[in-house]
Amino acid sequence: MQATGQSDQPDTGQGMAHRLSVAPMMDWTDRHCRFFHRLMTRRAMLYTEMVTAPAILHGPKPRLLDFSAEEHPIALQLGGSDPAELARATAIAQGWGYDEINLNCGCPSDRVQSGCFGAVLMERPALVADCMAAMRAESDVPVTVKCRIGVDDQIPEEVLPRFIETVAAAGVTHFVIHARKAWLQGLSPKENREIPPLDYPLVLAMKRRFPDLTICLNGGVASLAQARALLDQGLDGVMIGRAAYHDPGSTLIGADALWGDGFAPDAFAVVEAMRPYIAAHLEGGGRLHQITRHMLGLFTGRPGARGWRRVLSEGVSRPGAGLPLIDAALAEVQALA
Structure with missing residues (x-):
């Protein structure tokens, strides 16, 4: 357990x-x-x-x-x-x-x-x-x-x-x-x-x-x-x-x-906070898609959201896909932020 x-x-x-x-x-x-x-x-x-x-x-x-x-x-x-x-x-x-x-x-x-x-x-x-x-x-x-x-x-x-x-x-x-x-x-x-x-x-x-x-x-x-x-x-x-x-x-x-709680992290901070969790999952033999499929909608309605989804969706099945793919997807949003 x-x-x-x-x-x-x-x-x-x-x-x-x-x-x-x-x-x-x-x-x-x-x-x-x-x-x-x-x-x-x-x-x-x-x-x-x-x-x-x-x-x-x-x-x-x-x-x-x-x-x-x-x-x-x-x-x-x-x-x-x-x-x-x-x-x-x-x-x-x-x-x-x-x-x-x-x-x-x-x-x-x-x-x-x-x-x-x-x-x-x-x-x-x-x-x-x-x-x-x-x-x-x-x-x-x-x-x-x-x-x-x-x-x-x-x-x-x-x-x-x-x-x-x-x-x-x-x-x-x-x-x-x-x-x-x-x-x-x-x-x-x-x-x-x-x-x-x-x-x-x-x-x-x-x-x-x-x-x-x-x-x-x-x-x-x-x-x-x-x-x-x-x-x-x-x-x-x-x-x-x-x-x-x-x-x-x-x-x-x-x-x-x-x-009445002011906790409201920025979406970019959420992605950063996911990195150790993703790394541990990959090190344990998990696949990137098992996590990133839940993250596709994070930037919905913001400039770059389509690029974020596209990079993650297209790259996630490639051999060795890992944290660099997250960085590439994030760059699509950051470039328009």
Whole structure:
């Protein structure tokens, strides 16, 4: 097991830690992505990709669960619907030192439906409550839920409060709500992120209805200004997804101001801070692309951003690609700064 321990990051406190978070995204928010994001924000809660409970029970645990101490605060997102399996996976994850364990009740892909987890669990709130009770019994850190406002022909105004009430009765106090329905038939996962209309007023209504619960909103949030506006309406937190990945410079640098923290490193300083991490990864036999693919959007909207992306994308597969390629890509931006 990789020693993770607690970092010297500021103590956000559970009530404040989720003012901004970066969504769990399959194939995107791996450990390299999270380390990169952490260099831009000391405060935002970072989430792992979803890991299924059976994978943790039977798979390569270090590969699935290891992370760097610098990534704190960090949440592990689990997928599953068997209370006993989820409890065992939670107990195993305890040893890794995560700050939160989250259950996925929102992913609409065919794979998760066939496994009876993800968004399909919106139809089974009592089962979710059983899962959460089992997970809480094995966890020393908060256990939370990420869900949709409903699925298919469900009426969100009826289904969502019932779901929250049922799951909260199992002791869950924190819900991240993707403010869209999920259509389990007829829409792809990508379409489910874009086509069903957003219903922010419903999520805001859930905060008013359950004032003692931590309610965070996910879905369609594309800027820090938008996140701040939602927080100002009474939400406890806002989760940013693809915008934080494709344009991390705009969405994460300066994000700590949401906590009254002035930490806001320059994008060039972020690249410089990545150099030792990249060097260690390469020395350990890793490939440059595994890290630089997460960095392509750092200079989005700035002169030279296209050259930065081009140099990294074209050169990363060449034999011996390493830190000199980073320097060459950075020169494309520096020349126009």
